[in-house]
Amino acid sequence: MAGKVTSHDVARRAGVSRATVSFVMNRSNAVTIGEETRRRVLAAAEELGYRPNSAARMLKSGATRTIGLIIADAGISRFDGLIPILFWSIGRSARAAGYDLLLESPDPAEKGNPYTALVESRRIDGLLVQGPRSNDTALFELIESDFPTVIIGTAGHPGQYAVNIAGRSSLQEAVSRLIGLGHRRFGYVAFSGPGYVATERRIHAIRETLAGAGLELPDTAIRHGDFSAESGYLAGLALLDAMPDRTAILAGNDTIALGLLSALSERGLSVPEDVSVVGFDDLPFAGFLKPPLSTIRVDADWQGQAAADLLLGRLGHGDPAERRLVRPAPLIWRASAGPPPK
Numbered sequence: 001m002a003g004k005v006t007s008h009d010v011a012r013r014a015g016v017s018r019a020t021v022s023f024v025m026n027r028s029n030a031v032t033i034g035e036e037t038r039r040r041v042l043a044a045a046e047e048l049g050y051r052p053n054s055a056a057r058m059l060k061s062g063a064t065r066t067i068g069l070i071i072a073d074a075g076i077s078r079f080d081g082l083i084p085i086l087f088w089s090i091g092r093s094a095r096a097a098g099y100d101l102l103l104e105s106p107d108p109a110e111k112g113n114p115y116t117a118l119v120e121s122r123r124i125d126g127l128l129v130q131g132p133r134s135n136d137t138a139l140f141e142l143i144e145s146d147f148p149t150v151i152i153g154t155a156g157h158p159g160q161y162a163v164n165i166a167g168r169s170s171l172q173e174a175v176s177r178l179i180g181l182g183h184r185r186f187g188y189v190a191f192s193g194p195g196y197v198a199t200e201r202r203i204h205a206i207r208e209t210l211a212g213a214g215l216e217l218p219d220t221a222i223r224h225g226d227f228s229a230e231s232g233y234l235a236g237l238a239l240l241d242a243m244p245d246r247t248a249i250l251a252g253n254d255t256i257a258l259g260l261l262s263a264l265s266e267r268g269l270s271v272p273e274d275v276s277v278v279g280f281d282d283l284p285f286a287g288f289l290k291p292p293l294s295t296i297r298v299d300a301d302w303q304g305q306a307a308a309d310l311l312l313g314r315l316g317h318g319d320p321a322e323r324r325l326v327r328p329a330p331l332i333w334r335a336s337a338g339p340p341p342k
Contacts, residue, residue, distance in 0.1 A: 007049045013044035024330045025098055030275065042098065067094055067311060069126040070114060071105040073192070079193075079228040081255055081283040083130075086152070090128065097312050099125075107142075107287045113138040119147055124204025127312045128152060128260040133195050148314040152307045160323070162306040167329035168205045170296045174250070174278045174331050176211040179200055181339045183248040183276065187209060187221045191252030193281075194224065199252060202280070206250060214309055215261025221246065225256045240267050247275055247340035254279040254286050254295055261289065261336075272338035283334050291335035298329050309312065 007021045014021070014036060021066040023033055024041040044050075054200060069090060087103065101325045102124060106114035115138055126148035132139050132155045142149055143157050151162040175186070177327050188206060190199045207217050221243050223235035232251065236259060239246065244267075251257035257279035261271060269275050271291055283298035318340050 001324065004209070005048045007050070007161070009103060010041065010044045010050050011231070011322040013048060014040045021124065023051075027040070042096065045098070046095075048186050061142065063125050063289040065098060065220055065307070066100040066102050066122060066124050067126045067315075068102045068104060068118045069117070069128045069130065072196070073134060073227070074225050076131060076192075077103075077105040079255060080253065081285075082253070082281055082298065085300040086130065086304040089301045090308045093305050093308035097316075099312070110250060115139065115142050116169055123209075124317050126150075128307050128311055129155070132197060134197050134200060148311060150157035150307050150314070151203070151310040156197060161310055162323070163303055163310060163325045165298050165303065165329040166326050167298065168201065168297050170329050170331040171202060171205050171250075171280070174294070174296065174337075175206055176335065177278060177331075177333070178278070179210075179213050181276075181337075183340050184215060185221075185243075185246050185248070186215070187239050187243060187246040187249040188217060188223075188248065188252050189239060189256050190222065190224045190234055191227060191232075191256045192224065193226065199224075201303070204211075205273045213280050225252065225259070227255065229255050229259035229262075233263045233305045234259070236260040236263030237266070239262070240269075249275055249277055251277065253270060254283040257293055258285075262294075271313075271315045271336050274341055276337040278337055286332075287334065289336070294334045296329050297332050299327055302327055 007018050011018045011021045020033065020037065021041055023043065026040050071083060077083050077271060084231070091101045104118060115127065118127065121144065128150050129139060130152040132151060132153065136155060137154050140157050143155065143159050147242045149161065150159050154160065154162050154164050171266050188203060190203065203222065210217055221239065223236045225231035232255065249260060251260050254339060257277055264271055264275055271277050277293065279293050280297045281293035286295050287292040310325060
């Protein structure tokens with residue numbers, strides 16, 4: 001369609017009045033719009049590429065029609081293979097509801113509250129926070145202020161709205177299976193430095209399972225990566241130099257596992273004949289590594305859609321009935337894990 005698309009064009013395509021288009025696009029509660037009519041208007045707007053004037057929307061409703069996504073650390077957005085899947089899924093749900101998505105990834109070296117600029121400037125109507133750090137007091141304050149916020153993962157706050165995966169039991173299943181195969185000397189390469197909720201909980205889950213079998217994961221058998229495959233490689237080398245007797249090493253995620261596999265190869269160690277490796281996430285490349293990587297499957301597409309829908313529900317239809325949504329993360333056992341060397 002030539003020229004700028006207007007609400008009149010959308011109304012004509014959908015067979016409704018311009019007022020109805022306005023009510024639907026601005027999510028107004030002034031009148032009751034049928035679900036079929038609402039979908040027809042949204043479909044027409046999508047087909048025509050119609051985008052309401054954001055300044056006019058704000059003047060009329062005080063809303064920006066924008067949601068924010070904060071990735072807890074810039075390193076995650078640069079290297080973690082889960083983030084593009086998550087971002088795409090959130091964006092898809094946001095667009096379907098007539099919202100824009102604003103991505104922010106604060107630099108951890110910068111001090112101060114990373115949420116203030118977005119929230120207090122009224123640039124967004126609601127916020128998604130991925131992978132928060134432990135004891136994030138600024139995030140706790142935001143949750144307690146009742147600003148529409150949804151955590152992807154967990155912040156450990158009792159009042160949070162959150163979408164998470166249940167990976168703890170699968171991680172413990174992986175450790176138990178390795179123990180059953182005969183492994184007694186374990187190592188762990190975390191995907192991040194200390195201070196992240198997910199990192200700390202995974203270490204605790206591994207230690208708890210090992211303790212049940214009379215085994216341990218000493219501090220010297222733990223190394224921390226920094227989200228990238230290169231950091232997994234360097235952390236893997238450091239672990240092998242310090243404790244060369246490890247026969248099973250778990251990685252904080254598949255990206256870290258990719259670097260760890262390279263470190264093992266450089267030291268002349270075969271997987272799984274000399275060392276078994278288990279990752280976390282089941283990224284698209286995991287099954288095509290040599291050997292294929294045992295890992296724990298995280299459905300990032302579901303996480304993104306569920307988090308966006310939960311936030312949009314808070315914005316448009318009051319507080320949802322459920323504060324926390326959880327999906328299992330199954331163990332995917334592949335050829336990178338096997339018995340220890342005899």
